[in-house]
Amino acid sequence: MEYTGDPAGPAAYLDAATASPLHPVTREALLAALEDGWADPARLYAAGRRAQQLSDAARAAFAEALGVRADEVSFWPSGTAAAQAAVLGGLAGRARKGDTLVHSAIEHSAVLHAAARGKAAEVGVDRLGRLDLDAWERAVAAPGVALASLISASHEVGTVQPVAAAAAYCAEAGVPLFVDAAQSVGRADVPPGWSLLSASAHKWGGPPGVGVLVVRKGVRWISPYPQDDLYRPGTPGSVDLPAVVAAAASLRAVRAEAKAEAVRLSALVDRIRARVPELVPDVEVVGDPEQRLPHLVTFSCLYVDGEALLHALDRAGFAVSSGSSCTASTLRPSHVLEAMGVLSHGNVRVSLHRGTTEADVDRFLAVLPGLVETIRRAAGM
Amino acid sequence: MIELDCLGQKCPLPVIKLARTIGRVEVGGIVRVLADDPAAANDIPAWCRMKKQEYVGSPAANTFDVRRLS
Numbered sequence: 377m378e379y380t381g382d383p384a385g386p387a388a389y390l391d392a393a394t395a396s397p398l399h400p401v402t403r404e405a406l407l408a409a410l411e412d413g414w415a416d417p418a419r420l421y422a423a424g425r426r427a428q429q430l431s432d433a434a435r436a437a438f439a440e441a442l443g444v445r446a447d448e449v450s451f452w453p454s455g456t457a458a459a460q461a462a463v464l465g466g467l468a469g470r471a472r473k474g475d476t477l478v479h480s481a482i483e484h485s486a487v488l489h490a491a492a493r494g495k496a497a498e499v500g501v502d503r504l505g506r507l508d509l510d511a512w513e514r515a516v517a518a519p520g521v522a523l524a525s526l527i528s529a530s531h532e533v534g535t536v537q538p539v540a541a542a543a544a545y546c547a548e549a550g551v552p553l554f555v556d557a558a559q560s561v562g563r564a565d566v567p568p569g570w571s572l573l574s575a576s577a578h579k580w581g582g583p584p585g586v587g588v589l590v591v592r593k594g595v596r597w598i599s600p601y602p603q604d605d606l607y608r609p610g611t612p613g614s615v616d617l618p619a620v621v622a623a624a625a626s627l628r629a630v631r632a633e634a635k636a637e638a639v640r641l642s643a644l645v646d647r648i649r650a651r652v653p654e655l656v657p658d659v660e661v662v663g664d665p666e667q668r669l670p671h672l673v674t675f676s677c678l679y680v681d682g683e684a685l686l687h688a689l690d691r692a693g694f695a696v697s698s699g700s701s702c703t704a705s706t707l708r709p710s711h712v713l714e715a716m717g718v719l720s721h722g723n724v725r726v727s728l729h730r731g732t733t734e735a736d737v738d739r740f741l742a743v744l745p746g747l748v749e750t751i752r753r754a755a756g757m
Numbered sequence: 758m759i760e761l762d763c764l765g766q767k768c769p770l771p772v773i774k775l776a777r778t779i780g781r782v783e784v785g786g787i788v789r790v791l792a793d794d795p796a797a798a799n800d801i802p803a804w805c806r807m808k809k810q811e812y813v814g815s816p817a818a819n820t821f822d823v824r825r826l827s
Contacts, residue, residue, distance in 0.1 A: 707795070
């Protein structure tokens with residue numbers, strides 16, 4: 377017999393911080409770019425030149441959106457690849473000055489995995505997930521620091537980091553700053569002062585499989601991979617040019633809508649932040665209530681198995697993510713929640729996108745309390 | 758003092774057992790939780806903060822002491 381689920385309404389995808397549904401412009405641009413984007417832009421015949429024109433236009437669009445020069449932009453197979461190239465290439469470029477990476481305790485695991493290759497010094501955050509700037513100042517000024525890494529805003533709890541102040545301390549110490557801006561690009565401008573920056577197209581509604589790395593002029597970067605003869609930051613081999621074109625076009629479209637969307641989504645997040653503790657007992661909403669991303673909210677429910685709650689929400693038609701240990705491949709709780717000292721079990725991250733409606737959020741708020749209560753009752757609470 | 762052996766149990770079980778046991782000690786009394794789930798070191802202090810009980814500390818590996826305040 378065919379199994380049919382019984383969701384309480386239409387399915388709602390609420391995990392934009394992992395991957396946003398495609399912006400309509402992404403689809404259009406991707407299809408259009410397939411026409412000429414298959415050719416190798418480095419070749420000297422007409423098909424190659426047409427591909428080169430696409431590539432140049434995409435690069436120029438990124439440069440404009442990010443406020444940098446076109447030749448500072450490179451494309452990578454993912455945000456993870458771009459972030460790791462930033463860390464490893466930034467460290468290699470400064471090997472004569474030092475060997476230590478200073479990073480916040482709440483970096484994306486991609487950065488932490490790259491950090492694990494060598495010496496690293498971690499800087500903590502407070503209960504709201506805000507960088508300890510005094511400790512950061514001391515850490516970047518220490519001898520032997522090659523590079524500093526700070527996420528623009530926490531991908532797990534949404535707290536926006538003091539990038540401008542952190543960059544000023546780095547500048548004083550003469551240490552380049554890498555900013556992983558995966559959750560910010562397309563939603564809010566990143567303050568200037570950084571030396572390297574990475575982003576990921578599927579976080580803003582662009583296609584999956586496009587990472588962007590910016591290395592500012594004058595910043596020494598040495599490829600962690602066998603290098604070709606172009607001596608410019610870039611991934612080994614060809615990039616997916618049609619996807620890069622779609623990423624550039626969608627970023628432009630998303631940025632045009634960003635202010636209005638931030639106001640709309642932020643109000644929905646405020647509703648979740650206010651209503652969840654009223655509707656569900658023993659809940660902790662985590663992250664900074666004000667200095668936060670517009671589209672992301674995280675909370676933890678006492679006595680609840682995060683994996684059980686994720687599955688229950690999925691059966692009710694809601695896609696969310698969790699930082700609880702039972703949902704992680706490592707079976708360790710999220711390093712971000714640990715660094716903040718907030719409850720890690722029963723954790724749910726809800727992240728909204730341009731397709732999210734008020735009705736989706738209201739239905740989520742209607743369904744959640746019963747699901748939590750059922751799981752707690754089964755656990756004897 | 759009551760000692761709760763939660764070794765080998767995954768979170769949130771140690772916290773659930775702590776919550777169900779705290780009422781069995783006098784106010785000022787201690788519940789000691791033995792737990793080796795990596796989330797316990799984080800979640801037991803977080804529970805204390807949320808439920809207004811006192812996290813005394815971890816006198817040994819995988820050992821967490823909580824004082825009942827109310």
